[in-house]
Amino acid sequence: xxxxxxxxxxxxxxxxxxxxxxxxxxxxxxxxxxxxxxxxxxxxxxxxxxxxxxxxxxxxxxxxxxxxxxxxxxxxxxxxxxxxxxxxxxxxxxxxxxxxxxxxxxxxxxxxxxxxxxxxxxxxxxxxxxxxxxxxxxxxxxxxxxxxxxxxxxxxxxxxxxxxxxxx
Amino acid sequence: xxxxxxxxxxxxxxxxxxxxxxxxxxxxxxxxxxxxxxxxxxxxxxxxxxxxxxxxxxxxxxxxxxxxxxxxxxxxxxxxxxxxxxxxxxxxxxxxxxxxxxxxxxxxxxxxxxxxxxxxxxxxxxxxxxxxxxxxxxxxxxxxxxxxxxxxxxxxxxxxxxxxxxxxxxxxxxxxxxxxxxxxxxxx
Numbered sequence: 272x273x274x275x276x277x278x279x280x281x282x283x284x285x286x287x288x289x290x291x292x293x294x295x296x297x298x299x300x301x302x303x304x305x306x307x308x309x310x311x312x313x314x315x316x317x318x319x320x321x322x323x324x325x326x327x328x329x330x331x332x333x334x335x336x337x338x339x340x341x342x343x344x345x346x347x348x349x350x351x352x353x354x355x356x357x358x359x360x361x362x363x364x365x366x367x368x369x370x371x372x373x374x375x376x377x378x379x380x381x382x383x384x385x386x387x388x389x390x391x392x393x394x395x396x397x398x399x400x401x402x403x404x405x406x407x408x409x410x411x412x413x414x415x416x417x418x419x420x421x422x423x424x425x426x427x428x429x430x431x432x433x434x435x436x437x438x439x
Numbered sequence: 440x441x442x443x444x445x446x447x448x449x450x451x452x453x454x455x456x457x458x459x460x461x462x463x464x465x466x467x468x469x470x471x472x473x474x475x476x477x478x479x480x481x482x483x484x485x486x487x488x489x490x491x492x493x494x495x496x497x498x499x500x501x502x503x504x505x506x507x508x509x510x511x512x513x514x515x516x517x518x519x520x521x522x523x524x525x526x527x528x529x530x531x532x533x534x535x536x537x538x539x540x541x542x543x544x545x546x547x548x549x550x551x552x553x554x555x556x557x558x559x560x561x562x563x564x565x566x567x568x569x570x571x572x573x574x575x576x577x578x579x580x581x582x583x584x585x586x587x588x589x590x591x592x593x594x595x596x597x598x599x600x601x602x603x604x605x606x607x608x609x610x611x612x613x614x615x616x617x618x619x620x621x622x623x624x625x626x627x
Contacts, residue, residue, distance in 0.1 A: 311611065314608070398455060402452075
């Protein structure tokens with residue numbers, strides 16, 4: 272029963288530590304070109320890694336790569352509108368860059384999740400250990416003076432008295 | 440012995456509630472107000488002096504502005520900046536709705552959290568064409584020549600309207616966020 276109670280308490284504390292998603296007011300919307308899906312998937316992957324707490328410098332690098340992919344995509348759209356056949360090359364470049372970003376973002380996500388999990392585990396295990404130590408300390412407080420006295424007695428060196436001293 | 444165990448349990452739960460609260464506080468991300476900062480800087484890098492004296496732009500006078508987008512949303516953002524040309528009578532955007540004017544230019548970019556990105560907005564009015572009592576502008580914007588479909592009576596001011604849209608991943612769409620405007624008069 273005690274173990275069950277502890278597990279329930281720790282589970283509740285862990286569950287409540289995850290922040291709730293924020294909301295934003297929505298007004299009007301505009302659709303995004305369907306062929307940029309890979310770019311959007313890459314963006315979503317990086318944004319998720321960022322939200323999970325991935326290092327800012329790593330996210331900034333992926334963001335720069337995303338901007339490159341976006342640049343290729345915009346060039347491709349412009350060329351396609353002019354009927355230029357090289358547009359497909361730029362679409363391909365954009366897709367390749369986005370794919371690389373997705374792969375890196377997934378690794379970042381995994382690292383960030385592990386790091387967060389370890390952080391939470393460390394924090395709550397420390398809390399449990401500290402609670403156990405504190406409870407024991409309070410419960411066994413009255414034995415501490417006895418324990419200290421015993422230790423002192425055990426550390427005391429015994430000295431035989433001199434025979435002259437005894438006679439004197 | 441049983442009583443001792445019960446006391447231990449009570450004490451343990453008491454201390455655990457305190458230490459768990461500390462652990463929760465230490466591991467929970469601190470709350471912050473998410474926002475996107477949007478500013479328009481003149482060629483001097485300031486929030487003033489966008490045009491000549493009295494907000495007047497002379498024909499063929501180049502204007503170099505920088506649109507500054509600062510992301511404080513807590514995560515990477517995909518941002519779209521839409522610019523439109525308006526006059527004195529056009530209905531501007533408001534806090535919740537964008538303007539319904541034609542789009543002059545549309546730029547997109549990814550802005551990392553806690554970072555600022557700049558967009559160039561270099562423009563020159565290359566011609567003013569009178570028609571039906573209204574003046575229509577030909578604008579060179581970032582190297583592209585554009586003819587405005589919106590006219591204004593001679594001597595009346597124009598304005599550039601800039602809107603920020605952010606990409607909502609759950610809806611797969613850009614959503615209107617906020618806007619800015621800068622007025623100017625045109626002199627031949």
